Amino acid sequence: MTETSITDLLARTHPYDALPAADRMTLAAGAETLEFADGDVIYALGAPVTALCLIVSGQVHITGADGIEVLSILGPGNSFGERGLMRDGMAPVNAVAVAPTQVIAISIEAFKAMIDAHPVAHRFFDRTRSAGAKRQDITTIAVDDLMTRTPLTCTPDAPLIEAAGKMRALGVSCIIVAEDDAVRGILTTGDITSRAVAEGLDLSTPVAQIMTPDPLTLPPSAMVADVLNAMVERAITHMPVTEAGRLVGILTQTDLTRFQATSSAALIHDIAKAPDAASIAKVTARIPELLVQLVSAQNPHQTVTRLITDIGDAATRRLLVLAEERLGPPPVPYLWLACGSQGRQEQTGVSDQDNCLILHDDATDADDAYFAALAKSVSDGLDQAGYFYCPGDMMATNLQWRQPLAIWKRYFQGWIDKPDPQAQMLASVMFDLRPIGGTTALFDGLQEQTLDTAKSNSIFVAHMVSNSLKHTVPLGLFRGFAMARAGEHKNTIDLKHNGVVPIVDLGRIYALTGALTQANTRARIVAGMAEGAVSAAGGRDLLDAYDLIADTRLEHQATQIKRGEAPDNFMPPAALSDFERSHLRDAFVVVKTMQSAAGSGRGYFS
Structure with missing residues (x-):
């Protein structure tokens, strides 16, 4: 030429x-x-x-x-x-x-x-760039970037007068009570007023008798949104920051006063004070508006879905509290867990509920009446709040998913030993478990033990890999999209089942083969790259593809909400520009490449 x-x-x-x-x-x-x-x-x-x-x-x-x-x-x-x-x-x-x-x-x-x-x-x-710059606000900043790295500390046996003198000298409102860098408690000016002065305690009283013991802590990798949400839900003003059990900093409301609390924090504040399920539903009805605001501000999908999931978590915990107030204290310790999109912290504007209950092994058949009522109360409340009942009945209201810990261990062992299609489906859902409310100790060790057992069973792994490839991306011939040809969603592509889910499945496989405890898909891919479960090049491409597809899905839902429509996952490609369609096709090609690599055990799949 x-x-x-x-x-x-x-x-x-x-x-x-x-x-x-x-x-x-x-x-x-x-x-x-x-x-x-x-x-x-x-x-x-x-x-x-x-x-x-x-x-x-x-x-x-x-x-x-x-x-x-x-x-x-x-x-x-x-x-x-x-x-x-x-x-x-x-x-x-x-x-x-x-x-x-x-x-x-x-x-x-x-x-x-x-x-x-x-x-x-x-x-x-460059698919790693979006059409506009991402706005960084306080909620998306890591705690590590804002925390005070040298918090004031004292030992549990320190006298009150000594601790108060240190606080006055530095002009701070709290002191961390620590031993060998481990947080034992926290003492605030409010504690001194209400627990020491009001009760006339001697100034030589050890702080261990006045402090709030075992306060909630977060790691430095957490988002400030996590701190804000915890503060408004639990009515606290100080957040110790720990890493591997060691005190590394503190973040307080004073540190955040120059920033305005996010809408998600406001919703969680209202949920934490809601007197009943109907009041919770009024709050969660504002989630679509929040989604539009977050997407319009060009927040990445992992931030949007995390903040929306935080609201679902708060609603679940509040419903558990309300149920216990009505039913009385539980007969044995229990743990409510979420799976599915809530378990992965990936909820969007349209979500069903997937949950289960792990009971202490001391639970008897007679105790199930209590937990059946608890599960029904919470699941009914979630449905009223817009988290509709799981079509596959993967809920704590189903006796199968409301069992003592020993039964759960047998479940996982049975799925691994005999990986038939039903077992693969159940294992896929249950590998996304995340504790929401109750006694978290019931989950300690279960996930790690299950992952180690599963990873060592090559037949189970092979079946799970095969099962993960059943969701295909919507690619047709001649670089076109494979769209629905008939029915309610004719000429659309399903951005959930044919877009996000194939990547979710791949992330789960990386977690399985690498024995990774992360539940979030993006975190699984990143951890998989670090641990060699997926190659660096393949992982980077998959992250780019995931970000584009997931962002497109949220933008589609936000557009529907702004039009006054109920959000869904069915997007007509005609709604996109040639530019957007080209990149979306490229993203699907990446996913298909990674599926092929996972199926063959070669290439990008380590």
Whole structure:
């Protein structure tokens, strides 16, 4: 092709059409025209990528790790090679000509100069960037970034007058009571007023008799949103920060006064004071409005879903408190756990409830009447609050999911020993368990023991991998989307079951093969990369794809809410621009590549 014809082609192809004419001419002058025959391998998985290729004529198949399964079909006007160029310079897939094909090759230097100079090109080729900058507010900042790293401390046997003198000297409102860097309690000015002065205690009284023992703590990796939510739900003003059981800092309301509390914190505050399920439902009815605000502020999906899940957690805990007030104290210790999206902290604007109860092994058959009533009260309240009943009856109201700890251990052992389809389905759901309310000690060790047992059973792992590949991404022929052809959701793609769920399944497999205790999908992928359960290159690509698909899902729901519609997961691709459709297709290609790698045990899957 001549330089003029290349320039004309670039002017008709996005994103080159958005560049100044002079820059298009510069690209054309440095571009090389390459010819490939049917069957020629243009790029091989893991080989160096030497240029960005724009197809002029012919057809190119993008294939997975096995070199057989076709992930995408590219034709004239499509580009490929950018993923390698934006990453480590190595091809993450195979690109093979399946007909006589002509491409324009843009050198690495010219490609990088283009994306450095033109944001429109950078946004088009870099899926890690969104259409706008993410706003960082107080709720999304890590506790580590705001905490006081040298909190005032004293020992449990320190006299009250000594502790109060230290607090006055530094002008602080609390002192951490610690032994060997472990938090034993916290003493605040409020404690001194209400427990010491009001009761006329001697100034030599040890602080251990006045302090609040075993206060709630959070790790430095927690979000400030976690602190705010805990403060308003539990009516506390000081949060010790610990890591591996060691005191590393403190965060107080005073530290946060220059910031306005988030809407999620306000909702949780109202839930914590709600007198009944109906009042809780009035609060959770504001969740759609919160979702719109969070999405409109361009918060990433993991922040939005985490804050929304926090509200679901608070509603569950409040319903447990209300149930106990009505039924009386439980006959034995229990633990309420969430699974599904709540367990993974990934709830959106539309969620059902998936939960269960672990009872202490001292529970008797007669005790079940209490826990059956407790489960019904909480599940009915959650349904009233918009968390509809699980269609598969995976709820604590089902006796099967309301059992003593010993039974739960037998459940997991049985699913691992005999991994039939039903066992695989149940294990998939229950591997996402997360404690919500009750005696958390009942969960201690159960997850780690189950993961170790499961990881060592190669047959179970193989079945779980196979089961994880049943949810397919909505890719059709010729780079089109595979949409529903009939019914209520005709001409839409399901961004949950065919978008997010395949990635959730992969994250669960990484957690299983790496014996990782994380329940959150994004955290599982990150931990999987660190532990070698998934390769660094594959994990990075999957994170990018997950972020794009999950963000698109939330934006779709926010758009529906703003139109006055109930949010769902069924999005018509026609609602997206060509730019957005192109990147969404690329994200689905990444997911399909990772599924192929997981199924074959090669490539990106370590």
